[in-house]
Amino acid sequence: MPKLDIPNAKDDVLVRAAQKGKMEPYEELVHRHRDKIYARAFSMMRNEDEALDLSQEAWVKGWQRLKQFKHNASFTTWMTRICINLCLDYLRKKQRRQTDSLEQMEEETGGVERRMPIEEYNPTETVEREELREEIDVAMAKLSYEHRTVLILHEFERLEYKEIAKAMHCSIGTVMSRLFYARRRLANILISLKKERRS
Amino acid sequence: MRQEDRLNIQAWLDGEIAPQKAAQIAAQVETSSTAKVVAEELKAVESALKIGEKPVYLDETRDFYWGQIERQINAEEPMPAAEDYPTPVPEGSSSLLMRWLIPVGSLAAISALMINFGNVNLADPVQPIVEEVIPPASGLTQPVAIMEEENAEAGVGIFSFEGSQGSRNFHDPEDASALPESIENPER
Numbered sequence: 001m002p003k004l005d006i007p008n009a010k011d012d013v014l015v016r017a018a019q020k021g022k023m024e025p026y027e028e029l030v031h032r033h034r035d036k037i038y039a040r041a042f043s044m045m046r047n048e049d050e051a052l053d054l055s056q057e058a059w060v061k062g063w064q065r066l067k068q069f070k071h072n073a074s075f076t077t078w079m080t081r082i083c084i085n086l087c088l089d090y091l092r093k094k095q096r097r098q099t100d101s102l103e104q105m106e107e108e109t110g111g112v113e114r115r116m117p118i119e120e121y122n123p124t125e126t127v128e129r130e131e132l133r134e135e136i137d138v139a140m141a142k143l144s145y146e147h148r149t150v151l152i153l154h155e156f157e158r159l160e161y162k163e164i165a166k167a168m169h170c171s172i173g174t175v176m177s178r179l180f181y182a183r184r185r186l187a188n189i190l191i192s193l194k195k196e197r198r199s
Numbered sequence: 200m201r202q203e204d205r206l207n208i209q210a211w212l213d214g215e216i217a218p219q220k221a222a223q224i225a226a227q228v229e230t231s232s233t234a235k236v237v238a239e240e241l242k243a244v245e246s247a248l249k250i251g252e253k254p255v256y257l258d259e260t261r262d263f264y265w266g267q268i269e270r271q272i273n274a275e276e277p278m279p280a281a282e283d284y285p286t287p288v289p290e291g292s293s294s295l296l297m298r299w300l301i302p303v304g305s306l307a308a309i310s311a312l313m314i315n316f317g318n319v320n321l322a323d324p325v326q327p328i329v330e331e332v333i334p335p336a337s338g339l340t341q342p343v344a345i346m347e348e349e350n351a352e353a354g355v356g357i358f359s360f361e362g363s364q365g366s367r368n369f370h371d372p373e374d375a376s377a378l379p380e381s382i383e384n385p386e387r
Contacts, residue, residue, distance in 0.1 A: 187243065
């Protein structure tokens with residue numbers, strides 16, 4: 001049997017080799033996709049240390065469950081799901097420890113966003129691509145974890161409402177409501193950032 | 200405008216509304232200026248997010264990052280060999296049989312107990328009632344779906360999607376075959 005050319009092998013080949021218990025191909029997979037997995041953990045946690053720990057935990061879980069990976073989706077998609085689940089689980093536990101019931105209540109009702117007037121937001125207006133990306137990042141960081149998560153899962157991970165509901169342990173109605181207020185809040189933050197930039 | 204209407208407009212834009220209702224919402228957005236403003240606002244945010252996320256990179260070196268993962272992997276239970284995994288029970292065969300056998304078996308056992316109990320009392324009211332222990336029928340287990348649900352609760356909270364493509368329940372955590380259509384088809 002020819003020796004596996006690890007650095008040049010495709011993901012699929014490496015996964016199959018790792019599924020036989022070989023660790024070197026898995027290490028290569030970690031190296032190839034670690035930034036993506038870490039980035040998703042960071043986008044959800046907004047904390048470098050937590051994101052680092054959770055991304056590493058995701059890779060450990062990935063190894064332990066690798067035999068269950070059936071190659072129907074890409075390996076990175078599968079790993080991202082594991083990472084998201086770990087983040088959600090961690091955030092849930094963290095949230096349980098906190099007693100900010102007012103914030104929780106406002107998540108459902110829209111809080112201050114409900115009472116804010118809708119300002120028209122035009123993303124293309126004289127903002128450079130990188131600048132807008134930076135502003136979105138700042139705005140996402142300002143969102144509550146529920147709003148941020150619902151946006152990440154819907155806009156970046158392309159999950160449907162019922163999938164998000166299942167992941168976030170809530171009803172589809174709550175997902176719709178959170179998504180609506182998350183978008184509105186994001187729009188308002190982007191408008192504020194634009195005003196700051198102008199002044 | 201009612202909040203329900205706003206959420207319907209959002210669902211319509213997200214492609215999450217039934218086709219028969221979609222036409223109704225499209226007409227509403229066309230005719231109502233308030234509905235149009237809501238739709239425009241939602242579209243603007245979506246358009247902004249299309250630009251994507253700011254790239255984030257790890258500062259750690261390859262060796263340091265992997266070293267920690269490797270240590271954790273080695274510290275925990277080794278990955279079981281393929282043959283150690285239980286053969287999945289095909290849906291529709293024995294699992295379906297189990298779903299019927301358990302309630303039917305339980306009902307039969309309860310009926311037998313009741314008849315026995317009645318006979319005992321009628322025959323001899325002072326005879327002590329011996330608690331009948333019903334041994335589990337060999338090979339009977341909890342239905343697979345229930346077990347998986349419980350495992351999911353006890354696990355790390357990994358969400359995933361059940362069974363074949365098209366079914367989007369969340370049971371077998373990282374079964375890639377169980378990933379939702381939207382994952383397999385990023386275009387959705």
